[in-house]
Amino acid sequence: MAKFQGAIVVDREKCKGCGICASICPTKSIGMSKEVNGKGYHFAILVNEETCVGCASCGHICPDGVITVYRAKVE
Amino acid sequence: MTLNEICKPENLVYKKTSLLTDKVMHYCPGCGHGTIHRALMEVVDEMGLQDKTIGVAPVGCSVLAYDYMNVDMQEAAHGRAPALATAIKRLMPEKFVFTYQGDGDLAAIGTAETIHCCNRGEPILMVFVNNAIYGMTGGQMAPTTLEGMKTATSPYGRDVHKVGWPLRITEMIAPLNGVWSVSRHTVHTPAAVQKLKRAIKKGIEDSMAHKGTCFIEVCSSCNSGWKMNPVDANKWMAEHVLEYFVPGDIKVDGQMVR
Amino acid sequence: MEDLRLMKGNEAFAEAAIRAGCDGYFGYPITPQSEVMEYLMKEQPENRTGMVVLQAESEVSSINMVYAGAACGKRVMTSTSSPGYSLMQEGISYIAGAELPCLVLNVVRGGPGLGTIQPSQSDYFQATKGGGHGDYRLIVLAPSSVQEMADFVGLGFDLAFKYRNPVLMLADGVIGQTMEKVIMPPQRPRFTEEEIRKNTPWATVGKSIDREHNIVTSLDLQADSQERHVLHLQEKYNEIEANEVRCEQIKCEDAEYVLVAYGSSARICQKAVDLLRAKGIKVGLLRPITLWPFPTKEIQALVPHVKGFMSVEMSLGQMVEDVRLAVEGKVKVEFFGRCGGIVPAPEEVVHAVETKLL
Numbered sequence: 001m002a003k004f005q006g007a008i009v010v011d012r013e014k015c016k017g018c019g020i021c022a023s024i025c026p027t028k029s030i031g032m033s034k035e036v037n038g039k040g041y042h043f044a045i046l047v048n049e050e051t052c053v054g055c056a057s058c059g060h061i062c063p064d065g066v067i068t069v070y071r072a073k074v075e
Numbered sequence: 076m077t078l079n080e081i082c083k084p085e086n087l088v089y090k091k092t093s094l095l096t097d098k099v100m101h102y103c104p105g106c107g108h109g110t111i112h113r114a115l116m117e118v119v120d121e122m123g124l125q126d127k128t129i130g131v132a133p134v135g136c137s138v139l140a141y142d143y144m145n146v147d148m149q150e151a152a153h154g155r156a157p158a159l160a161t162a163i164k165r166l167m168p169e170k171f172v173f174t175y176q177g178d179g180d181l182a183a184i185g186t187a188e189t190i191h192c193c194n195r196g197e198p199i200l201m202v203f204v205n206n207a208i209y210g211m212t213g214g215q216m217a218p219t220t221l222e223g224m225k226t227a228t229s230p231y232g233r234d235v236h237k238v239g240w241p242l243r244i245t246e247m248i249a250p251l252n253g254v255w256s257v258s259r260h261t262v263h264t265p266a267a268v269q270k271l272k273r274a275i276k277k278g279i280e281d282s283m284a285h286k287g288t289c290f291i292e293v294c295s296s297c298n299s300g301w302k303m304n305p306v307d308a309n310k311w312m313a314e315h316v317l318e319y320f321v322p323g324d325i326k327v328d329g330q331m332v333r
Numbered sequence: 334m335e336d337l338r339l340m341k342g343n344e345a346f347a348e349a350a351i352r353a354g355c356d357g358y359f360g361y362p363i364t365p366q367s368e369v370m371e372y373l374m375k376e377q378p379e380n381r382t383g384m385v386v387l388q389a390e391s392e393v394s395s396i397n398m399v400y401a402g403a404a405c406g407k408r409v410m411t412s413t414s415s416p417g418y419s420l421m422q423e424g425i426s427y428i429a430g431a432e433l434p435c436l437v438l439n440v441v442r443g444g445p446g447l448g449t450i451q452p453s454q455s456d457y458f459q460a461t462k463g464g465g466h467g468d469y470r471l472i473v474l475a476p477s478s479v480q481e482m483a484d485f486v487g488l489g490f491d492l493a494f495k496y497r498n499p500v501l502m503l504a505d506g507v508i509g510q511t512m513e514k515v516i517m518p519p520q521r522p523r524f525t526e527e528e529i530r531k532n533t534p535w536a537t538v539g540k541s542i543d544r545e546h547n548i549v550t551s552l553d554l555q556a557d558s559q560e561r562h563v564l565h566l567q568e569k570y571n572e573i574e575a576n577e578v579r580c581e582q583i584k585c586e587d588a589e590y591v592l593v594a595y596g597s598s599a600r601i602c603q604k605a606v607d608l609l610r611a612k613g614i615k616v617g618l619l620r621p622i623t624l625w626p627f628p629t630k631e632i633q634a635l636v637p638h639v640k641g642f643m644s645v646e647m648s649l650g651q652m653v654e655d656v657r658l659a660v661e662g663k664v665k666v667e668f669f670g671r672c673g674g675i676v677p678a679p680e681e682v683v684h685a686v687e688t689k690l691l
Contacts, residue, residue, distance in 0.1 A: 006088075018105030018298075018305040024265060038163040041104065042314035049078060057265035062101055063109030069089035072081045088671070091547045096546075132550075146536035149404045150550035151397065152427050158394040159401035163537075165385045166357050166407050167526075170539060188397075191390035241605045 005074045006054020010044045011066040017041030021058035021067060026049040030058060090110045092119040094145045095232040101139060102330045103210075105305020107295025110139050110262040111204055115173070116144055128171045129163050131156040135177035136210040136297075141301070150292030154185020160199045173200040177304075178219040179209045182244040189248065194289040196253025200212055200278040203245065203290065206297035207316055214300035218242040221319055226300070241319060245292040255287030257326040261294045261317065287329065294320050336517040342482040343368035343509045345440060345517075346412065346502075349483035351378045354521035355436075356407035357385040359398035364450040365506040366440035369412040378427070392417040396424030396437070403433035406529035406536030408490050411558050412438035416447060417462075424467030425499060430551030432566070434593060435492035436486065437471075438502045439644060440509035440608055443674040444649065450659050451674020452506030456578035457651035460503045461625040468563050472500045472577060473624040475595040479513035481622075483679045487518055494533075496573055503624060505647065507597040507676060579622035580631050588617030590690055591635055593656050594645040595621045597676065602645050605682035624652070632659040641665035641690050645682055648672055665690065667685075 003071025008030070013039065021044050022030040031047035044067070046052055082325060094116035101107050119128050125146055132140040151159045157175040164172040166321035172214050181189050192201070201252035208226055209215040215228040219241050222234040233241070249257040256278060260271040278289035292314050298308035325333045340348065347369045355378075360370045362526045370388060378384035389395035395411045402409030413421060418439040428435060439460065443453035456592060460473050472492050474485045482504060489500040529536050540546045553559040581599075584606055585591055594602040599620040609616040619635070621628050632642070641664050644653035653668040660666050669685035 001186055003076050005081055007078050009082055010082075014099055016104035019135035020105050020305055020309065022311075023306045046078075054081075055265075056086055056089035059091075060265045060268045061110060061262065063104075063106055064110065065095055065113050067089070067116065068087070068091070070082045070086040071088045072076055072083075072086045126541055128539060129537050131401070138552060141550060145540070145546050147540050147547045148549070149401055149537055149554055150421055150431075150548070152400075153396040155394070155400075155424070157391065158397035159404075161387070161389075161394075162357060162359060162401035162409070163405055165387060166402050166405055166409075167538065187390055188394055191394065233574035313602075 004053050004071050004075050006052035006071045008046050008058060009054065009068045012037050012043045014023065014064055014066040015041060015043035016064055017070055018063060021062055023059055024057055026055060026057060027053060048062065085223065088145070092117045092120045096143055096145050098142050100143055105296070105298050105308065106136070107206065107262045107293065108204065109213060110268060111202065111293050112140060112143050112297065113263065114268055114272050115233065115275055118272055118279060119146065122276065122279060124171050127169070128173070131159045131174045133176040133180040135180050137177060137204065138211065140175050148288055150331065154180050155188055156180065157185065157188040157197070157201065161192055161195065161197045164197055164199050168285070171279055173202060175202045176204070178205045178207065178217045182218040182242050186244070189244065193248040193288045193290065194251045195256045196255070198282045198285040198287060200282045201276070201288060203292045205292055205320060207241070208293045208300035209295045210297045210300050221315060229253050233257045243320065245290065246325060247281045248290060250251060250331060251288050254326060255281055255289055255329055257290045258324045259292040259294065259320060259322045261312070261322055263296065263312060292320070294322065337348060338515050338517055339512055340479060341368055341510055341512050342479045342504060343440065344372045345479045345483040346428070346486060347372035347376070347605040348517060349486035350410060351376065351382055351384055352518050353487045354408055354523040355383065355384050355410055355490070356523055357387070357402045357409040358410050358411065359387050359395040359402070359409070361387050361389050361392045361395050361413065362437060363417045365416045365442060365452070365509050366412050366414050366438065367488070373614045373663070374423070378672065383522070384466060392420040392674050396421035399435045400424055400428050400433060401436070403435040403531035403662050404427060404431065404537050406524065406533035406538060408524065410436040410438070412440065413605050414440045414442045414538065415444050417631040418456060418459070422465035425471070426469060427551045428499045429469035429471065430467060431469065431498040433549070434490070434497055435499050436489040436493060436502065437499060441503065441505040443672065449674040450506070452597060452647060452676055453596060453672065453674055454505055455649070455651065455672060456503065457624065457646070457648060460501055461627070463546045469566060470625055472496070472498060472573060474500065474502050475624050476502060476504050476508055477596050477599045477620060478619065479508070479511060479515045483515050483517060484509060485490055487521065491575065496569055498569065498573070503596070505597050574626040578628050580628045581620040581622060582631070585617035585619060585622070585635060587615055589615045589640050589645065590686065591617045591619050591639050591642050592645055592682070593619050593642055593652065595622070595631070595652065598645050601677060601679050602682055605678035608679055608683050609686060614686070614691070627655045629655070629659040636660055638664050639664060640668065643667040643669055643686060645689050646670040648675065
């Protein structure tokens with residue numbers, strides 16, 4: 001069975017750190033940064049690169065549309 | 076594979092639609108408006124309707140929706156969006172016309188416009204965002220505020236014997252002959268967002284085909300108004316709001332299903 | 334050949350609207366102007382020109398339909414009478430704020446409150462000094478005949494589009510209900526979508542690839558840019574005041590006394606002028622056609638030659654304030670009026686001139 005590896009790119013400055021993406025991520029790959037952005041928010045980050053499958057759930061639910069999602073097939 | 080190897084254009088699976096502008100939304104962190112805006116604009120984008128779309132923004136938190144939705148938009152006086160949409164659609168029947176309103180706008184000050192627009196069966200898509208509170212003005216009681224729920228103007232909880240019961244306006248307009256489809260949705264899970272998008276697509280198709288008014292309610296959390304964090308607010312909504320405002324189809328293709 | 338008709342003022346207005354290339358009428362029945370929508374519904378202009386006619390659920394709704402139609406670059410209009418016009422104030426303020434062109438007819442009846450259905454001119458303040466909230470002005474045309482009820486429709490739309498500003502026609506129950514001869518203007522075509530995209534590039538008709546998305550709004554949350562917007566409106570109003578004053582002067586050349594009256598009152602005063610002149614009293618009539626902008630300069634030009642003015646109105650004295658502002662205390666300014674729906678007789682005006690002005 002083909003395996004997929006995903007990745008997300010978060011627009012750190014536009015992220016408001018609501019944490020909804022992290023709360024719904026089915027593989028618990030997303031967390032919130034320790035550092036803050038220009039507005040003082042702890043932005044979303046990929047905390048586990050190995051487990052992200054690029055399902056795009058985070059992208060679809062992000063209220064601010066700051067998440068771009070990629071997915072590649074791995075052998 | 077490294078992140079750089081994955082993040083290539085050919086591997087792109089999700090990206091914000093260009094039908095949302097790059098302006099930073101003024102909404103509070105975790106507010107459902109942003110997700111609902113995007114769901115709507117994604118469908119308009121997928122259907123290639125940008126040049127045929129005219130939207131009407133309300134008064135309330137989403138008053139500046141026109142800054143974010145990259146389609147021609149008009150800003151209505153409080154509650155009057157259905158009147159505006161009526162005129163736009165009558166004057167340009169070949170366009171896709173939608174309204175976007177909150178609960179105070181659609182179910183309190185604009186009740187008359189809502190009901191008569193639906194009763195005339197204006198072939199438009201009405202998007203009704205219900206977060207059970209007046210967000211913009213600072214968290215006052217809305218027509219949809221739940222019984223016992225504390226707000227700035229019901230600080231001891233909504234007393235239904237004094238101020239009435241939370242209004243299910245969606246169920247009220249559903250039986251009207253002019254109304255073609257009515258459903259209630261949420262955006263607190265990815266699956267719910269997909270479901271909402273399917274309803275929007277059907278609503279656009281049916282309104283463009285002049286079947287009648289297509290009405291979509293979206294229950295959304297207002298974490299600032301409810302004084303919770305965004306994740307807890309979504310949980311509270313699922314447990315309490317959706318018990319009273321039950322999601323699902325209410326009218327499908329002109330037939331009541333509930 | 335002239336298209337001569339015998340019609341009520343309200344009907345002439347409606348027929349002229351179809352001929353002005355109006356795209357949409359949105360209204361709500363109220364006496365004494367209901368014939369406007371009745372005529373349009375019977376005439377079915379959708380079959381003649383494609384014009385849309387819709388009976389809304391309220392005046393609140395109809396004026397907001399007008400807002401939306403105007404925001405689409407269409408020629409749109411409504412008509413109402415005083416209580417209904419009060420309900421429209423919110424929408425009119427938004428229309429003025431968003432700089433949208435439209436035509437509104439108020440066939441005035443006596444107030445305040447539900448008042449009476451009889452003719453009156455007691456909405457002058459509301460028409461010329463705002464009515465709704467905020468710093469804004471409407472161009473106000475005051476027809477005094479059925480002919481002008483027809484002629485001012487095309488003029489009103491032209492002014493509305495020239496300045497991107499709402500135009501109000503302020504008539505009264507007499508003008509709306511009287512039947513007179515009227516020569517109908519020729520049919521003008523409605524705007525095509527191409528013309529709208531070209532001539533009103535701000536209109537919300539769907540975003541094309543070659544432009545940004547259009548937004549029609551009256552909202553600006555930044556104080557500095559909102560101030561700039563209001564100052565821009567003010568500049569426009571100054572331009573209108575400089576260019577669009579319209580008035581008629583009857584027998585003012587040798588007049589020692591001048592009556593100032595508009596609409597029905599001007600018709601009555603015309604007779605009063607004749608009666609007074611028969612008595613050897615040199616009286617003239619100045620009839621403002623635009624109530625805003627007001628013919629201040631025209632009145633000021635008469636001041637050095639006359640002994641006094643009298644404002645004659647079907648109200649308790651509203652326009653008289655603008656006459657006084659124009660005259661600046663240099664000569665006497667008197668007032669005569671009836672209210673509550675009473676239309677004064679010419680003899681009453683004659684008596685008022687003899688007792689108050691001479």
